[in-house]
Amino acid sequence: MSITVKIPAPLRPLTANQSEVVVEGATVQAAVDELSRKFPGLKERLLDEKGALRRYVNLFRNDEDIRGGAGLATALAAGDRLTIVPAIAGGR
Amino acid sequence: MQTKAQLLKQARTQVTELSPAELARDGTSPVLLDVREKQETDAGMLPGARHVPRGFLELRIEEAVADRNADVVLYCAGGTRSLLAARTLQEMGYTRVRSLTGGYGAWKDGGFPVEVPPRLTEAQRSRYSRHLLIPEVGEAGQAKLLAAKVLLVGAGGLGSPSALYLAAAGVGRLGLIDDDVVDASNLQRQIIHSNDRVGMAKTESARKTIVGLNPDVRVDEHRLRLNHDNALQLFEPYDLIVDGSDNFGTRYLVNDACTILRKPQVHGSIFRFDGQATTFVPGGPCYRCLFPEPPPPELAPSCQEAGVLGALPGIIGVIQAIEALKLILGAGEPLAGRLLLYDALEQRFREVKYAKDPACPACGSTPMRELLAEYTEASCAVAPRRGAVT
Numbered sequence: 311m312s313i314t315v316k317i318p319a320p321l322r323p324l325t326a327n328q329s330e331v332v333v334e335g336a337t338v339q340a341a342v343d344e345l346s347r348k349f350p351g352l353k354e355r356l357l358d359e360k361g362a363l364r365r366y367v368n369l370f371r372n373d374e375d376i377r378g379g380a381g382l383a384t385a386l387a388a389g390d391r392l393t394i395v396p397a398i399a400g401g402r
Numbered sequence: 403m404q405t406k407a408q409l410l411k412q413a414r415t416q417v418t419e420l421s422p423a424e425l426a427r428d429g430t431s432p433v434l435l436d437v438r439e440k441q442e443t444d445a446g447m448l449p450g451a452r453h454v455p456r457g458f459l460e461l462r463i464e465e466a467v468a469d470r471n472a473d474v475v476l477y478c479a480g481g482t483r484s485l486l487a488a489r490t491l492q493e494m495g496y497t498r499v500r501s502l503t504g505g506y507g508a509w510k511d512g513g514f515p516v517e518v519p520p521r522l523t524e525a526q527r528s529r530y531s532r533h534l535l536i537p538e539v540g541e542a543g544q545a546k547l548l549a550a551k552v553l554l555v556g557a558g559g560l561g562s563p564s565a566l567y568l569a570a571a572g573v574g575r576l577g578l579i580d581d582d583v584v585d586a587s588n589l590q591r592q593i594i595h596s597n598d599r600v601g602m603a604k605t606e607s608a609r610k611t612i613v614g615l616n617p618d619v620r621v622d623e624h625r626l627r628l629n630h631d632n633a634l635q636l637f638e639p640y641d642l643i644v645d646g647s648d649n650f651g652t653r654y655l656v657n658d659a660c661t662i663l664r665k666p667q668v669h670g671s672i673f674r675f676d677g678q679a680t681t682f683v684p685g686g687p688c689y690r691c692l693f694p695e696p697p698p699p700e701l702a703p704s705c706q707e708a709g710v711l712g713a714l715p716g717i718i719g720v721i722q723a724i725e726a727l728k729l730i731l732g733a734g735e736p737l738a739g740r741l742l743l744y745d746a747l748e749q750r751f752r753e754v755k756y757a758k759d760p761a762c763p764a765c766g767s768t769p770m771r772e773l774l775a776e777y778t779e780a781s782c783a784v785a786p787r788r789g790a791v792t
Contacts, residue, residue, distance in 0.1 A: 316752075319676040320701070320708075329748065355701070365695035370754040378757050393754060395743065397693040398673040399702060400710060402558030402582075402592075402648035 311388035313341055318394055324351045338369060339382040341392055356394070366397040410485065417488040418500045422509040425475060425502060432473040435466065437487045438506065442479060446516040448509060451477075456487050463491065465537060470495045477502035477509070520545035526618065530572055538733040544572060548618060550730045553577035553640035555628060555656055557604040559710065560646030560670045562594035563719030564726070568644075569612040569619045571727055576612060577622040577640055580604040591712035628652055630776050633659040642729055643667045644722050646715075650696035651777045657682065657689035658773050661764045666736075668725040670718040675711050677718035677744040681725045681737040687758040688765040692741065696777050714746050 312332050317325045325331055326349075333348065335341030346353035358364050362382075369376045370393040376384045386392070404412070420428070434451035436443055443453050454462045456478070467474055474496060476484040484501040491499045502509065510516055522530070522541055526548075533539040539547075550573050554561045557580040565576060582604050584595045592604075599607040605623035612621050624636060628647070637643060637659050645656045645667055653669075660667040664684040671678050682688045696702065721742065728734045743752040760767050763774060 319674045329745070364697075366693050366697040366701075368692070368754075368756070373754050375754065375756050378755075393743070393752065395678070395741065395754060397650070397697060397702075398671045398676065398678060399650045399653055399696070400648055400672045400708070401556055401560040401646040401670060401715070402588075 311336065311386065313386050313388070313390045313392055315341065315345060316391060316393040318396055320396055320398065321352065321355055321394065324355070325349050335386055337382070337386060338371065338376055338384045338392065341386060342369075342382065355396075368395045369393070370395060410482065413485050413489045416492065417485055419481070419485070419503045420475065420500050421503050422512045422514055425509070426512075426514050428475075430473055432475045432500070433467055435474055435476045435487075436478075436506075437476055437484055438478050442506075444519065444521065446506070446510070446518045448477065448506070449515055449517045451517075456483050459487055459490055460494065463494065463496075467496070471497050473498045473500075475500045475502055478505045480507055481505040520548075522548075526572070529616075529618075533571070538731060543731045543733075546730055547572045547727070548574040550642075551575040551577070551640045552642055552644060552726055552730075553579065553637060554644045554646060555579050555652065556646035556648060557592075557594065557608040558582070558588065558646060558648065559591045559672065559715035560719040560722060561608070561644070562592045563716050564644050564646060564670075564723045565608055565612060566594055566615065567720055567723040568726060569616045571723075572616065572618050573726075573730070574618060575620045575622065575640075577624060577636075578605045578608050579624040579626065579628050579636065580608075581625055581627045591710065591715050593716070628655060630655065630773055633773065634663065637663055637665060640665070642726060644726055645669050646719060646722065650702060653689060654696065654777055655773070658764050658770065661688050662770065662773065666729050668722045668729070670715075670722040672710050672714050672718055674709055675714060675746040677714055677746070678741060679718050679721045679725070679737060679744070680741045681729070683729075683736060683738045686738045687756055688762060690764045691759040691762045692756050694759070694762070711746055714744075717744055717746070 312334060315331050315333055317329055333341050333344040335344055342356060356367055371384055372391055434448050436447050436451045436453045437456040439455050452466050454466045476488050478484040481503045488499040488501045519541055530544045533544050534541060552568055552573050554565055557578045568576060584599045584602050584604055584607050586600050588595060594611045595607045603625050605625045609621040609623055612619050633655055642665055643660055647653055656667060666683045669680050725737055729736060739755060741754050741756060764770055
């Protein structure tokens, strides 16, 4: 099933500057795996060496934080939007 | 044709009246409606009363009391105008209206509590007239703004628009923390500063602009770096904190100090064309619930390294100002547990939800007693310095 992944500005250098990409995946994990195959380097920015979601990146299935669901095992439905939200600190 | 006496006599057969003593004993906390004129209410009102002058009663009552079955007690100065006003409300379908006998005079003479609305000067009434027209602000709300104390961390990209709009709105005391001086490269976005202030301390430059905009505002210049040792003491006198800092070390420090002091903090951050804004309120999720750890420095470039569209902090900083004003006024819904995402390239806002983390080291089930260790390595400033910078 196709889902749309929203890529934030700090990660766009890894996605040929695309702000949205479409991937297939029945779970967040599967979507992240396919995203990583398509765009090398992205996986390391999202997941740590143990494969857990990095603590300065949040993933939202539609509007909901996947940490409040089943984490990376959260199921996805066709048409879902997966939003990657990294911590950013700029202000000055 | 009815004489005045007949009119009042007839109204008394239709409207229930109650005495000040009966109202004071009334445990149902009815809606109190003051129907006197402005110059009368200036001297004092019943605590919590809403004000709709009798001349505007029919026009404004639905805004003041939407529920036609609400328990409403009307009062005027002596009990006559409120009796006639209560009849009018009955004719408009209000089912539970009563009138206070003897009115405000009898209530006050009976030794019952009154509230004197804060007075605005004529100049303030004129300056804030567009606020006074909004029911959520009005004179009482404007007085709250004038009495409010807001601390801005950073007088830069985000701090410039926040401070300008908070000052224009009449927030009475603004604290500014920044240890930097104005540089020509700041002026592409830091609109509180100007060309002739290059080299001047940002706190001083910002104070000059603010005082020029609104003499009601007192500015506290804190020309220093926020750090572990001064954060709690600096934050203590203020009602809320607006975080416009530019590095993770400061952001976690602001979060932890606000969590310990139980002060709301309005968060904004920017990167190139992307902005984020949210509000952390005591008891709700905090910054560490949202982002438990900062990214490593190589993944956290500053505006200085990564660049930022000059107008972007205008959007995010003004959203922060609006959040601060709402918190002071107690109006609307703060962005608590909601992260607002702004993408300037797409010109689109999105909102995502986040929840409190029970294991959060700052605000979780075992709340911290003192500040957690600083993230000095995680600073995204170009040259990370010991202690957080603004």
